[in-house]
């Protein structure tokens with residue numbers, strides 16, 4: 001029962017929001033936040049943007065690597081995900097994820113007004129990152145995308161299925177399009193197991209209305225690519241069955257950024273940051289090197 005004074009209530013996991021790090025979005029929903037703070041004075045900021053159905057606590061390993069570089073890492077659970085409020089994996093307009101992302105960026109900017117900020121998005125979080133970077137290019141020093149959603153998977157989005165989804169959205173918006181197969185997330189069996197048993201991950205079917213929002217997102221992203229000028233680091237696996245590698249190739253070929261890198265992992269599945277050890281350690285190493293190079297270039301304080 002919501003308290004009379006309208007103070008924030010309980011998370012989907014029945015934790016009291018007053019005890020959690022959170023902010024209230026423009027629709028009055030509690031958004032769960034997570035911060036990974038370096039011991040010393042931070043030299044840069046990284047905003048991590050998670051993908052569909054998952055949550056920001058899955059980025060602890062990546063965040064620890066960045067904290068090791070004296071970088072302040074921040075993230076939140078998108079509305080309808082993890083410990084944030086909202087119906088599970090449903091959003092009335094994809095732009096809500098972008099709006100809530102910018103609100104969090106503005107909150108952190110108030111604390112660290114002068115630090116360079118990078119954004120790092122995975123999968124659907126990659127689409128959100130591209131749209132945020134295009135909305136406020138001056139805010140970011142660079143964008144890192146791990147298997148971003150740029151083009152829908154050709155099987156799940158044939159032109160007939162796209163047409164059918166748009167019609168179905170008006171008739172049966174809550175019809176399930178099927179679940180994300182945990183085995184398509186990674187070749188690393190421990191990571192597949194941890195995804196499949198994670199209570200904060202949504203394991204239900206993807207609703208037609210959500211699929212339509214994802215299709216809207218890919219259309220917005222494709223329109224944004226010709227205007228994307230920020231430094232870009234892209235990763236994609238050749239065996240990715242959830243987000244088409246051709247989307248990263250299209251981005252690499254289309255964006256006018258002068259500083260753009262695409263690293264392809266042969267036989268890599270979708271979550272390259274949770275893949276076989278040699279893949280994930282390579283991804284973390286590349287992220288580290290890429291950020292440090294760009295911090296030296298901007299003359300940000302050297303790590304001590």
Ligand SMILES: O=C1N[C@]2(CO1)C[C@H](C(=O)N1CCC(COc3ccc(F)cc3Cl)CC1)C2
Nearest residue numbers: 051052054123124149152156211214215242271
């Ligand atoms: O570690 C991780 N990675 C995760 C899970 O856990 C994968 C998930 C994630 O964001 N996507 C994977 C699925 C994909 C489906 O795409 C569609 C489906 C129907 C449709 F009609 C149009 C589209 Cl575009 C969207 C992007 C995040």
